[in-house]
Amino acid sequence: MPEQEVDAGAPVHADGAVPAGLLDAFWRYERALMADDVPELDALFTDGPSTLRGDAGGLLVGHDAIAAFRRGRGGAPKRRIAAVHVRVLGDDAAVVVAELAPRTGGRGQQTQVWRRGAVGWQVLVAHVANPAPAVDARIWRTVGTPLVRGAAEGPLVGKRLAVKDLFAVAGHRIGAGVPEYLAHAVVQQHTAPSVRALLEAGADLTGIAHTDEFAYSIAGANPHHGTPPNARVPGALPGGSSSGPASAVALGQADIGLATDTGGSIRVPASYQGLWGLRTTHGRIARKGLLPLAPSFDTIGWLTRDRAVLAACSRVSAVGAPAVPAPDRFVTAPGLLAGLDGTVRRAFEAWTHRLGDVGQVDLGDVAAAQEAFRVVQAHEAWQADGAWLTAHPGAVSGAVAARFEAAADVLDEEADLARFELEDHRRRFTRALQGAVLLLPSAASVAPQATADAAAVDAVRTQTLRLTCVAGILGAPALSAPLLEIGGAPLGVCLVGPRHSDDALIHLAASLR
Template sequence: MTTPDHPERDTARDLQGIVGLPEGVEPPPQLFDAIWAYEAALMDDDVERLGAFFAQGPDAMRGDATGLLVGRDRIDRFRSGRGGAPARTVTEIQVRPITETHAYVTSVNRPDRGGRGLVTQLWERSGSEDATPGGWVIQAAHVSAPPPAMDSRIWRVVGSPLVEGAAEGPLTGVCLAVKDVFAVPGQRIGAGVPAYLAEATVEAAPAAAVASLLDAGATVVGIAQTDQFAYSIAGRNGAYGTPPNVAAPGGLPGGSSSGPASAVASGQADLGLGTDTAGSIRVPASYQGLWGIRPTHGAVSLAGALPLAPAYDTAGWLARDGHVLLAAARASLAGAGQRGVDGRVAAVNVGLFDAADEGVRHGLGAVIDALSDRDVFDALEPVAVPLPRDLFEIFRYTQSAEAARSWQAWIDAHPGALAQDISERFAWAAAVTEEQERAALAAKAAAREAIDEALGDTILLLPAASSTAPATDASADRLQAVREATLGLTAVAGITGRPALSVPLLELDDGPVGLSLVGPRGSDVALIETALAWVEALQ
């Protein structure tokens, strides 16, 4: 603990060399008592005491490099899920009284791990003196932590660059974040699992999906984190932490391509290379306001990439700019037999929208109405497809059986190597019987036929995820409900092998939501081109 040794000092004379005040101005009574008490609670990670220091109600604010939290409830949820602040010493406090009840305070701190931090706060004397010294509470705060050389929640390895791309090409100047399941020359694959990384060998050649982007001029700036063995859509990693979601502070980033998504959303990369088995590109794209595409199954080679469930695994991309995504798709899918698509006709299914949260359902419905009002569609056709719950069950059994075949032998040989949630998911997968898998495969074939018959060559519109990003401290029940509802949506593309694009077209109070376009197989490039035209029509 690192505040001065007497937390009740309250005059400029006692704090000589630490506190700065305008000449002739006395410090507000008990303000310094409150500042030291707050600092002590922060170092103790006493969430209840810390909560008392922030003003009640919807107007309190706390901001840092990852975003702005507005409202006491959101600030409290952030604190409860953060796990404490790094130990530090306060080295300077500058106070500028505004009124008898308000003061502007900026403090400088020296973290034990090095660097300097800066905290700016607007204090107000309006709370109960039983809760805080003098009744002082914080109305607004901005925290500037020392910039890390590398945020290990986002990156496992970074370079400047890590691998240089071709001197000329459509992606020249594009900085690429590669999910830690692809081979990168001179690096090992870690798959989000430290024990796996420790045994991995250095790769001599890039994975095919990496090579295509390098040949197009992209530069690999780092290997980005992934949920363990890419077996999650939440974005949490028990070994490396949860990548931040700058589009929804306090929310999960979405997984398993969580690292590349956060790198792109935060501006540390222009393009992310990820995998999508169950929605691992589309979900983080939706949660973080990005463009993201799961290509036609098999259109992008997975040579040099770790498998999860080969019948569903795809390699795809995330970007802030749809034109960057289009360039990546064109470069990677050249020669893959791409076809066109009719962007004037689209299909919807009420059951798919009903699977989403109310705000998502109504918000995306308004987006589709806006597109119709701009005469984007000649026709918007209702179609019948299997229920999302049935699609989820089909996907769950067929994917899980494959995941167990891919990794259960390694897991058995490395007890305790995985985080509890991933370990439990693999345990469930290992319990899927051959009879259950056969039944699910038969149901999958029937569902694929039904969806193909219903859609034909028409683009299907649906939510990219069932909700905005859940809070990092969301209950296990809430996370499971979101997972099941979302997988019931993403399974439409997974079961049919069709390309699915998430387009950032909706911003709700809790964060962004993507509209998903599912096109006919082989229409990947045309799907992005169509979405870009629709976005332009909305502007």
């Protein structure tokens, strides 16, 4: 039997006479689902903003959102209908519960509320419960129960840790989101100090979580293992390059994501999935045992669902580091906001207005600063990975491959000039801020849909990097706090403080709503 054919012989259990045409519509839906016939599926769902579809990944509201999700998922898992249960609600309404027998094993359920209207029977509400995978391979590269057990005592006892696939874990290899790189990698003999600090504080290492290819992205997509799900916005990008740890934490599969942030790779996934995320002061956390991307900007930090857990991670990981109090003055930089989508700008400005006394500063030509940042990052990324990529053509693809191709063309002289310019930008930013906490959106938009075209995703990336590069240029800590929502989707508020005000920023954020 071809995969798109459906056996309509499953037993039907009803509490009364089944309304005419209902089962025909149900089996029509099932055939379309197995054939991934998106237009037919769209026609079988009630058109309008009140239609609902939910699963373990979240709730989609409205026909348009459901249709966009279908276009991006690439078809539903193949299954057989084991039985159909009908509960009649009236002449023109019924609940249909189907027992699912997936080809991969286990049992699931599909519950639908059908309503008959002018165009016949259509689904108004649907919920799908598939068997949960033991391990979501889109998120995890390697897992254990746990993979490494932490100390018996400490402030992080009972917390589960997801480590981005850039850190050394003794007995394991570093994969950097690239299967071919993983295949040639050596087994690590020592665990990175940043990982060890959390283990010694009691956290258990659940596993090693995926990253975007060589961490050179902030979208969260990966062509090799699939894009990790966004726990807050079904069908949307999770944010990268710390996509695996972010999704693990947001979905409750881990409590702490140990991650890196070069150009926004902690702040963006935190923003997209409603998490707390801290990019630490550059150099505050030792980068030994970390695969570099651009050492001038690479930092280590954490993603959590809870501010207190984030504070504990910072305390145990930065023992002996300087501690600078957070200023009591907030400022925004209107020039940074000018190019943002109006919805984002208005939401952020309304939030800062509620906050009260917030000043304004002029950071000058941030576009020029962003370009200097880009050149230096690209040059260092090619220095880090160019030789390997040259020896392994085709190992990365898409936007990341295009970035590395551009990086290969950056001359040493260009990079030296950009570094000189960055020093000017850093001094100008420092003078403008005068020690204040800079407030800005953590990303230029809420999470784009995974089906968004490459040009649209790249445009959001460029706008977001305009925001995120400021902390990178300053070498300053930047805390993304889950304080805003737009249309039900999270948007982080970022606090950029003076160097080594990391812990004070986390404490300060407790007072913000």
